[in-house]
Amino acid sequence: MLVVSIQKKLADFTLDVTFSLDREIAALVGPSGSGKTTILNSIAGLVTPDAGKIQLGATLFYEQGKHPLPVQKRRVGYVFQDYALFPHMTVERNIWYGRHGEQTLKLEPLLAAVGIDHLLDKYPHQLSGGQKQRVALVRALATEPDILLLDEPLSALDADTRRECQDELLRLHEMWNIPFLMVTHDKDEAHKLADVILVMDKGKLRSQHTNNNEP
Template sequence: MLTVSIQKRLPDFVLDVTFSVAQEIAVLFGPSGSGKTTILSSIAGLVHPDAGQIRLGERIFFEQGKKPMPVQMRKIGYLFQDYALFPHMTALQNIRYGMTQGQEEELSELIDTVGIGHVLEKYPHQLSGGQKQRVALVRALATKPDILLLDEPLSALDADTRRQCQDELLRLHAMWNIPFLLVTHDRDEAEKLADVILLIEHGKIQKSHEPASLSR
C-alpha cells in the first residue's frame, strides 16, 4: 500500500494531498499545472515535500524532519513523458541500464510480452513513438520495482498506438500486481485504465472515485 500525505509550496498554490493506492491502477487526473507531476516526483525522491509523509508498506520514503530515503533505495519504476532514453545507447542497453545481475530470464519474458525483440539493437532515433514507449516501459519494469509511476507516457502517441499501449499497460499490471500511479489529462484514458481516479485541481484532490466504466 502506497500512502501519501504531503504539502509542497509551488509558485501558484500549495500542493496539499492525501491518498492511498493498493495493488491497483490509480490515475491522477486533472488540468496541466495542477500538481500531478510534482506528486510523482515527490514519491520518486526527485522532489522533497515541505511537510508530510510518503510510505510504501513499512518503508518510509519521506517524513518531515527526517532524512529522505535515497532515490536508488526506493525500488520505483518511473516512465517519463519524454521516455528519457539515452540517445547513445541501443534499446537493449537502455533497458539494461540500472539492472542487476541475475534478472535475464525475467527480462527476456518481459521483452517477449511487450513485443520489442526486433528493435533491441536500434537506437532511440530509429524507433517510432510506440517503440520508444515500450522500451521505456520495459526499462522501468526490468529493475523489478515495487511501484510504477507513469507521467503521461502515452500523450505523444497516435490514437491507434495509444490504444495498443493502454491495453499493454492493463495486461502488465495484471501480471505484476503492483501499484501503478499514472498521470493523464485524457478522460477516456483515465476511465479505461483506472481502478480509482483522483481528480486534482490547484494542488488539491477534489474527488476520489471509481471510473464510470472499466474496459476490462
C-alpha cells in the same frame, strides 16, 4: 500499499494531498499545473515535500523531520513523458540501465508482452514513438520496482498506437501486480485503465472515486 500525505509550496499554490493506493492502477487527472507531476516526483524522490509522509508497504520514503530515503534505494519505476531514453545506447542497454549486480529478471516474457523482442540492437532514433514508449516501460519494469509511476506516457502517440499501448499497460499490470500511478489528461484513457481516479485542481485532491473501467 502506497500512502501519500504531503504538502509542498509551489509557485502559485501549496500542494496538499492525502490518498492511498493498493495494487491497482490509479489515474491522476486535472488541469496542467495542478500538481500531478509533483506528486510523482515526490514519490520517486526527485522532489522533497515540505511536510507529511510517503510510505510504500513497510518502506518509509519520506517523513517530515527525517532524512528522505535516497532515490536509488526506492524501488520505483518511472516512465517519463519524453521517455528519457539514452540516444547512444541500444534498446538492450537502455533496458538494463539502472540494474545493479546480478540480473535475475527474465526479460523474455516482458519483451514478448510488448512486442519489442526484435528491437534489442536498435537505437532510439531508429524507433517509432510507440516503440520508444514500450522500451521505456520495459526499462522501468526491468528494475523490478514495487510501484510504477507514469507521467503522461501515451500523450505523444497516435490514436491507434495509443489504444494498443493502453492494452499493453493493462496486461503488464496484471503480470506485475503492483501499484501503477499515472498522470493523464485524457478522461477516456483514465476510465479505460484506472481502478481509481484522483481528480486534482490547484494542488488539492478534489475527488477520488473507484472506476468501473467502462469508457
